[in-house]
Amino acid sequence: MSEPRFRRRKEDRPQEITEAALAAFAEKGYAATRVEEVAKRAGVSKGLLYLYFKTKEEMFKAVVRGLVIPRIDALAASIDTSGLSAEEFLRGPFVDFVKTLPGSPIAVVIRLMIAEGPKHPDLVQFYWDNVVSRGLSAITELLERGVRAGEFRRTTVNEMPHLLVMPAVFSVIFRLLFEKQALDTDRLIDTQVDLLLAHMKGGNS
Amino acid sequence: MSEPRFRRRKEDRPQEITEAALAAFAEKGYAATRVEEVAKRAGVSKGLLYLYFKTKEEMFKAVVRGLVIPRIDALAASIDTSGLSAEEFLRGPFVDFVKTLPGSPIAVVIRLMIAEGPKHPDLVQFYWDNVVSRGLSAITELLERGVRAGEFRRTTVNEMPHLLVMPAVFSVIFRLLFEKQALDTDRLIDTQVDLLLAHMKGGNS
DNA sequence: TCTCTTGCTGACTGATGGGTCATTAAGTAT
DNA sequence: ATACTTAATGACCCATCAGTCAGCAAGAGA
Numbered sequence: 176m177s178e179p180r181f182r183r184r185k186e187d188r189p190q191e192i193t194e195a196a197l198a199a200f201a202e203k204g205y206a207a208t209r210v211e212e213v214a215k216r217a218g219v220s221k222g223l224l225y226l227y228f229k230t231k232e233e234m235f236k237a238v239v240r241g242l243v244i245p246r247i248d249a250l251a252a253s254i255d256t257s258g259l260s261a262e263e264f265l266r267g268p269f270v271d272f273v274k275t276l277p278g279s280p281i282a283v284v285i286r287l288m289i290a291e292g293p294k295h296p297d298l299v300q301f302y303w304d305n306v307v308s309r310g311l312s313a314i315t316e317l318l319e320r321g322v323r324a325g326e327f328r329r330t331t332v333n334e335m336p337h338l339l340v341m342p343a344v345f346s347v348i349f350r351l352l353f354e355k356q357a358l359d360t361d362r363l364i365d366t367q368v369d370l371l372l373a374h375m376k377g378g379n380s
Numbered sequence: 381m382s383e384p385r386f387r388r389r390k391e392d393r394p395q396e397i398t399e400a401a402l403a404a405f406a407e408k409g410y411a412a413t414r415v416e417e418v419a420k421r422a423g424v425s426k427g428l429l430y431l432y433f434k435t436k437e438e439m440f441k442a443v444v445r446g447l448v449i450p451r452i453d454a455l456a457a458s459i460d461t462s463g464l465s466a467e468e469f470l471r472g473p474f475v476d477f478v479k480t481l482p483g484s485p486i487a488v489v490i491r492l493m494i495a496e497g498p499k500h501p502d503l504v505q506f507y508w509d510n511v512v513s514r515g516l517s518a519i520t521e522l523l524e525r526g527v528r529a530g531e532f533r534r535t536t537v538n539e540m541p542h543l544l545v546m547p548a549v550f551s552v553i554f555r556l557l558f559e560k561q562a563l564d565t566d567r568l569i570d571t572q573v574d575l576l577l578a579h580m581k582g583g584n585s
Numbered sequence: 586t587c588t589c590t591t592g593c594t595g596a597c598t599g600a601t602g603g604g605t606c607a608t609t610a611a612g613t614a615t
Numbered sequence: 616a617t618a619c620t621t622a623a624t625g626a627c628c629c630a631t632c633a634g635t636c637a638g639c640a641a642g643a644g645a
Contacts, residue, residue, distance in 0.1 A: 183611055183622045206411035207499060210603065220624045225604065290495030292557045294412065299557055307558065331571050337563060338572065341550045345542070348549065352497050352504055353512065358542060366536050367543065370575050388592045388641055415633060425594045430634065 189227050189237070192217045196238050201283040205235055205291050236298055239287065242280050247306050251313050261321030262372060265339075269317075270368055273343045274361050282347045289348075311336045318375075327375040342367045394432050394442070397422045401443050406488040410440055410496050441503055444492070447485050452511050456518050466526030467577060470544075474522075475573055478548045479566050487552045494553075516541045523580075532580040547572040 195217035199208045210231055214221040228234040250272055257264060276282060292299045314336035321327040332338055346360035400421035404413045415436055419426040433439040455477055462469060481487060497504045519541035526532040537543055551565035 179611065180609095181611075181623060185622065188622090202498070204411075204495060204498065206409075209601090221603090222605080222625065223623055226622075231603070286494060288557060289491060289553055290409065293407075294409065303558055303561065308561075331567075335568060335571060337550070337554075337568060338575075341546055341572075344550055344553065345546045348494060348553075349542075352493060353508055356508060356513075362536075363540060363542060366540060367546075370543075370579055373579070374575055384641065385639095386593060386641080390592065393592090414631090426633090427595065427635080428593055431592075436633065 188217075188219070188223070190241070192219070192224060192227060192234070193238050193241050196234055197242065197280055197283060200235075200238065200287060201280075205287055210234075232295070235287070235291070236295070236301075239284055239298060239302065242284055243302070243306055246279075246281060247309060251309065254313055254317060261317055261324065261326050262376075264317060265368060265372065269339075270364060273340075273364055276343050277346045277350045277360050282351065285344065285347050286351055310340065314339055321375070328377075330375055332371055332375055338371055339368070393422075393424070393428070395446070397424070397429060397432060397439070398443050398446050401439055402447065402485055402488060405440075405443065405492055406485075410492055415439075437500070440492070440496070441500070441506075444489055444503060444507065448489055448507070448511055451484075451486060452514060456514065459518055459522055466522055466529065466531050467581075469522060470573060470577065474544075475569060478545075478569055481548050482551045482555045482565050487556065490549065490552050491556055515545065519544055526580070533582075535580055537576055537580055543576055544573070 192213065196208075196213045199213050199216055202208075203212075210224060211221045213234070214224055217224075224234065228237060250268075253268055254264065257268060259267060288299070288302055292302075315333065318327065318333050318336065322329050322333070342360075342364045346358070346363060349358050350360060397418065401413075401418045404418050404421055407413075408417075415429060416426045418439070419429055422429075429439065433442060455473075458473055459469065462473060464472060493504065493507055497507075520538065523532065523538050523541065527534050527538070547565075547569045551563070551568060554563050555565060
């Protein structure tokens with residue numbers, strides 16, 4: 176006769192909740208987001224959230240974990256599989272990936288990390304181990320490959336892969352805060368990569 | 381006989397409160413900081429805060445305003461007064477200033493802006509007008525001076541002064557989150573400035 | 586010394602929101 | 616059908632905290 180008032184979908188709940196939480200956090204930030212708001216977005220009662228996550232904080236951590244790992248895995252994998260030269264990879268898949276960041280869920284995670292990081296040391300540690308550290312190593316390895324192939328000189332950049340990631344982080348933050356004052360983040364990223372490649376390929380230092 | 385229980389010091393209160401608030405925000409972030417905690421640090425009762433600031437939010441805004449403006453003014457002024465060439469200014473006062481950022485109160489403000497910005501659009505606007513916009517213009521003007529003097533070619537960098545500020549923002553965030561995994565932020569800044577100067581002085585694009 | 590002004594206090598309140606739990610109803614097994 | 620398990624509800628509890636206000640006391644003025 177009538178629709179049941181709810182369905183039991185134990186399997187799907189965690190991800191649904193996680194997604195709802197991300198959306199809410201993106202709009203209001205962690206502290207300003209009410210648990211009930213997340214519940215509403217997930218189309219579920221507040222009490223249910225506490226069956227899947229012990230506290231609001233646990234929920235927050237689940238969001239970060241669930242979103243970031245897959246993406247990084249994908250990029251790391253593509254470094255190995257693609258038969259591209261180091262320069263081709265940087266100009267191609269790497270730049271593409273970086274350009275998508277400012278508009279992706281990862282941008283939200285980055286903001287959350289900055290805002291809440293100091294209050295969640297274990298989460299920062301997790302993020303460092305699984306994202307930052309691995310990302311930097313992957314880039315270092317890629318540059319090393321370029322040096323071995325005779326594409327690049329060995330320069331300071333080999334010890335500072337940060338220089339390649341920098342524009343991504345900067346763009347994420349800039350877009351987040353000053354959306355209106357459109358900075359052409361794609362161009363910023365391209366320019367920085369051009370600069371670095373020019374420096375690594377020829378020149379004098 | 382006995383010390384008075386308090387003194388009336390209308391003049392000094394605002395700054396004392398503002399400083400206490402900054403210290404508290406630096407440790408806990410805005411949302412997690414209790415108004416009473418700020419009062420305690422300022423050695424004052426909670427009620428007093430509300431005589432000088434209508435709300436916690438107003439207090440927050442006062443912190444940002446009071447801390448950042450003076451610094452930016454100082455830097456902007458020194459661009460004009462110093463008789464240095466563009467390159468000398470960049471390698472000298474500019475780099476010095478940027479290097480102090482990650483450890484300065486401004487770093488705290490930057491973090492607060494990222495964390496709370498989306499909830500305070502008017503504050504973001506204020507920050508844009510008085511800090512970011514003015515800072516970028518100053519740099520643009522400096523580069524332009526360099527071009528006119530024949531020091532620099534005109535390149536993409538003239539339209540993207542962001543490239544010079546980027547390492548500062550990146551360093552602030554990096555140090556804030558991953559203090560332990562010491563990134564040599566001074567070196568990062570130097571390297572980026574070297575790269576840009578090399579590009580603007582010679583080369584091919 | 587006795588006002589009078591006002592900077593300042595601290596106990597109070599009202600609302601908010603994280604977290605709980607007794608109860609209900611969806612699905613499953615017999 | 617009937618009994619049983621457990622996903623899901625939502626009304627409730629209560630600690631927390633931003634903001635208030637009646638009264639107090641520091642210092643100025645006479």
